Amino acid sequence: MDTQSFIQSGLLEAYVLGQCSAEERAQVERMAAEHVEVRAELDSIEASLEGYAAAHAVQPPDWVKASIMKRIELEKPDLSPPNVPMPIPSKFPLRLFQFLAFVLAAACSFLFLRQKEMGHENQELRLKSDSLYQVLIACNQEAQKPDPIAELVCDPATQHILVSDGKGISTIVYYNARLKRMAYDPYNIPTPKLGSHYQFWAIVDGNPVSMGMKAANMCESLRTVENAIAFAISEEDKPEGNPAPSKVLAIGNAG
Incomplete structure (x- = not known):
C-alpha cells in the first residue's frame, strides 16, 4: 500500500482514537517512522483532535455537581464504633468510572465518525473541483480554436x-x-x-x-x-x- 492510500485508509484516525488492533498500531508506528508524510499526517490528526477537544469542552451544569456530591454524602462509609459491623464498600467510584469511560468512548466515536464524514466531504469537493477543472480546460481549448468564419x-x-x-x-x-x-x-x-x-x-x-x-x-x-x-x-x-x-x-x- 502506498503512503497516500495508507493515509486515506483511516488507520491513522483509529490509531489516535485508540481503536485499532496491536497489529495495526505496529503498522502505523512503522509507517510513521519510515515515511515523513505519514508522521506529518499523524501529528496533524493528533493536533486536530486535541484542538477539537479543547474548543468543544463543556463545563458540566451546577446541578450535576450537586447531584454527585449528594450521592457521595449518602454513600459515605459508616464511622460507628468498632463493635458495629463495617459498612459494605460503596460501588459509586466504580460506577462513576464506568460512566466516564462510556462518555469518553462516545466522544471518541463521534470524533472518529465526524472525521470520516469530513473525509467523504473533502473527497466530494475534490471530485467536483476536478470536474470543473476539466470543463474549464475544454472551454479554453474550444476558445482557442480558430473561427472558420472569422x-x-x-x-x-x-x-x-x-x-x-x-x-x-x-x-x-x-x-x-x-x-x-x-x-x-x-x-x-x-x-x-x-x-x-x-x-x-x-x-x-x-x-x-x-x-x-x-x-x-x-x-x-x-x-x-x-x-x-x-x-x-x-x-x-x-x-x-x-x-x-x-x-x-x-x-x-x-x-
Whole structure:
C-alpha cells in the first residue's frame, strides 16, 4: 500500500482514537517512522483532535455537581464504633468510572465518525473541483480554436456580396473562390413573423438552388456552390422550406 492510500485508509484516525488492533498500531508506528508524510499526517490528526477537544469542552451544569456530591454524602462509609459491623464498600467510584469511560468512548466515536464524514466531504469537493477543472480546460481549448468564419471574412481574397431589398432587409454572403468556402451573415434582417421561415438560395444557370433554412440571428458556413450569379433570401411557410422560392425578400448579384 502506498503512503497516500495508507493515509486515506483511516488507520491513522483509529490509531489516535485508540481503536485499532496491536497489529495495526505496529503498522502505523512503522509507517510513521519510515515515511515523513505519514508522521506529518499523524501529528496533524493528533493536533486536530486535541484542538477539537479543547474548543468543544463543556463545563458540566451546577446541578450535576450537586447531584454527585449528594450521592457521595449518602454513600459515605459508616464511622460507628468498632463493635458495629463495617459498612459494605460503596460501588459509586466504580460506577462513576464506568460512566466516564462510556462518555469518553462516545466522544471518541463521534470524533472518529465526524472525521470520516469530513473525509467523504473533502473527497466530494475534490471530485467536483476536478470536474470543473476539466470543463474549464475544454472551454479554453474550444476558445482557442480558430473561427472558420472569422478567417474567411478576414481573408483579402474573400468577396462580400450584399443581398438586399434596398429598403432595410440585407444579408451578406462571404465567398472565397480560392478556398472554395462560403458563409452567410444575417446582417440586417428582422425576425420572421409567426409561421414564416427564411430560406436562402443561390441562382445557378438561371435556376434557384436551395442553400437551406437560415436563422435571423446566426452566422453560419454554407456549402460551396460554383458558378452562382446571384443569391437571394425568401420567406416560406414550411419549416423545411420549398423546392422553389415562394416570396423573395432580397437578392444580390455575385459578380
